[in-house]
Amino acid sequence: MREEAPRAVTIICRALQEQIDRGLLPSGSKLPAERRLSELFDTTRITLREALGQLEAQGLVYREERRGWFVSPTRVAYNPLVRTHFHAMVAEQGRVPATEVLSARLMPASAQICQVLELPALSSVYQVCRARRIDGRLVLYVEHYLNPAYFPGILDFDLTRSLTDLYASEYGIHYGRVRFDMVPTALHAEAAASLKVAPGSPALRITRVNRDQHGRIIDCDLEFWRHDAIHVSVEVPE
Template identity: 85%
Template sequence: MRDPAPRAVTSICRALAEQIERGLLTAGSQLPAERKLSEVFDTTRITLREALGQLESQGLIYREERRGWFVSPARVAYNPLVRTHFHAMVAEQGRVPATEVLSARLMPASADICELLQLPGLSSVYQIRRARRIDGRLVLYVEHYLNPAYFPGILAFDLTRSLTELYASEYDIRYGRVRFDMVPTALHNEAATALKVAVGGPALRIVRVNRDQHGRLIDCDMEFWRHDALHVSVEVPD
């Protein structure tokens, strides 16, 4: 006889969490299909999915559209006070970064971007959309908006590389003061599609507005991280 749903959900969560914590289900490994898991736990697909959803919200597992459920890898540590870039940050933690350019174009700036970059109405900006991976897993969708006055011809360069390094090597521009805004959010359609997850899934949105070494507003980034991929850790010096 099957357990009542609330008790079954708790039991499934506990069992899978213990398997993950003991290393029996390893980071990045795929869980059996939902039908198989329903048989293992002698429960309904509805009850199983509720349990899987709870484990996903805890960051223990994640789902990819049309692929199934996987055990979440360890989060990467992110300190916004440290001057670095994605590839360096990930590599320094022994992980493998990769970047894919989704699109790059000159476009009219939205009212929000005009406000962030203090541009007049009807201004144009470079928009660069990228998806980023850690150890092969899609974890970050980011939209970069650049003031074209400071970066002529930038779309001709290899935009899979670090923009931080590209700015320095080709334009003698280095980041100065930066403003961060971090809020939990739900993934919109473009971000969800890039990360191969369902629209409305949980994410951490980080908006960065950057000035250069001369104090000029040069660009802003809108990052959408999978909620289980990142650990924000800040140590404030004395």
């Protein structure tokens, strides 16, 4: 049995990957239930889940809580050197973006956020938490932290729209220099719940610290992307 299980996992992975590669299981389609797949491959649910877990780690399939397994859509390209925002980036690649506001409030800044935004101790910040979709699929949980001195009354606006556009149209503020930090991570409970996946699922965390056209640090974003949703692509000019 110890030798049979790894072989069965390999067979299942190859079979499903071939079906995906040939378009028989199209992007975004739902896989049959685990019981049906177990019967099809004449294996146990444990072995099947190990195979699906390997395919998930490769970004070929994904699981949503209480919904089942799906074929992963094509990743969107993410170029940090291009000045754009989520809705424009996604739409330019022929996909459909959507944003949902989960919460928006004035709150005490944590020590980390005070340090990042260069605020004094016991400062307040605007926190805006949003979930974002591509073609209806939840792919990104993001926490925005804004220095309230630069954005009075911003919570009264429609925060499903691009903050980049809102800053420019309502406050005359445009992004200047931006610092990016990217690290693989595991989703914390709130991010996982917002993306409808299990806590600890793999993700790419992108931290952006944004300055305006005057060089002032105005906000920072903590982005948590599903690991199979994007690929980072950068071409550095000569």
